[in-house]
Amino acid sequence: MKTIVITGASDGIGAEIARQLAARHKQDAALVLAARNEAALQAVATQCRGHGAQTLVVRTDVSDAAQCRALIAAAVAQFGGIDALINNAGMSAQALLEEVKAEDLAWYEDLMRINLWGSVWCTHAALPHLKASRGHIVAVSSLAGLVGVPGRTAYSATKFAMTGFFEALRVELKQAGVSVTTAYPGVVATQIRYRGYNAAGQAAGRSGLKEDDAMSVEECARLIIDGMQSRQREVVMTAKGKLGRWLKLLAPGVVENLALAALKDDVKPK
Numbered sequence: 001m002k003t004i005v006i007t008g009a010s011d012g013i014g015a016e017i018a019r020q021l022a023a024r025h026k027q028d029a030a031l032v033l034a035a036r037n038e039a040a041l042q043a044v045a046t047q048c049r050g051h052g053a054q055t056l057v058v059r060t061d062v063s064d065a066a067q068c069r070a071l072i073a074a075a076v077a078q079f080g081g082i083d084a085l086i087n088n089a090g091m092s093a094q095a096l097l098e099e100v101k102a103e104d105l106a107w108y109e110d111l112m113r114i115n116l117w118g119s120v121w122c123t124h125a126a127l128p129h130l131k132a133s134r135g136h137i138v139a140v141s142s143l144a145g146l147v148g149v150p151g152r153t154a155y156s157a158t159k160f161a162m163t164g165f166f167e168a169l170r171v172e173l174k175q176a177g178v179s180v181t182t183a184y185p186g187v188v189a190t191q192i193r194y195r196g197y198n199a200a201g202q203a204a205g206r207s208g209l210k211e212d213d214a215m216s217v218e219e220c221a222r223l224i225i226d227g228m229q230s231r232q233r234e235v236v237m238t239a240k241g242k243l244g245r246w247l248k249l250l251a252p253g254v255v256e257n258l259a260l261a262a263l264k265d266d267v268k269p270k
């Protein structure tokens, strides 16, 4: 049996990862589902149990270090160890820096606590168990963690931070046999941008990005699971994402124009 902890499992990519892992591994999967919305977690757990998986729901706010430690302790207490940790919980934000009032800048820190520190605290607590199982760590970063995206100074900063943290950790864990897979999704069809902060630190209620070519949540989850199970270092999604990464070295101005073109016209910097 494989015990897999998934943060941000109440909706979107994390919930779909849980469902697909349950469908693939059935009775061999023990899924520990974490997020703040317990009712939504229970609904995902019911779907996973329908495939035969065992589940444990742990209400967790990953922006709180003690709750991250408690999540890992609960997983170990219930299932005796951890084979994989998928750091997926995350929040988005859309605002030009000049639109953010000085008194509202604190949400930049809140975003960092969720996206970076939540991953750091969960990973730190899980590390001895993952070393014991020679397991897997997944970090769900973003293409915005490889290329700076306008209107996303806060979000890009958190995702670049994740990129650096997990790249360094990967090397630290090489000898221990623990793989670290960083996933870089592009635009995926979830509610994340609608829930993300606006300049005032409130739910934006709308997306600032063009969503026409959004990847399905099913495809994104499948690519992340495949990357984890084959111990890939990185999963860079979309052809544009793969190309942009190399183009940034050769022609950074072209990549900047592509990043600007991803924004809806009314949120572009004037």
Ligand SMILES: NC(=O)c1ccc[n+]([C@@H]2O[C@H](COP(=O)([O-])OP(=O)(O)OC[C@H]3O[C@@H](n4cnc5c(N)ncnc54)[C@H](OP(=O)(O)O)[C@@H]3O)[C@@H](O)[C@H]2O)c1
Pocket: 007, 008, 009, 010, 011, 012, 013, 014, 034, 035, 036, 037, 038, 040, 060, 061, 062, 063, 088, 089, 090, 091, 092, 114, 140, 141, 142, 143, 184, 185, 186, 187, 188, 189, 190, 191, 192, 193, 195
């Ligand atoms: N969708 C995209 O286009 C896209 C692109 C690139 C990267 N990503 C990344 O993919 C990950 C998943 O995003 P998604 O699109 O699936 O978003 P989503 O549908 O909004 O789901 C986000 C998940 O994170 C959880 N979460 C948010 N804040 C949390 C907190 N403080 N503590 C614990 N859980 C928290 C949410 O649950 P609760 O509200 O119940 O806590 C929810 O389960 C994120 O890290 C995101 O940055 C997404």
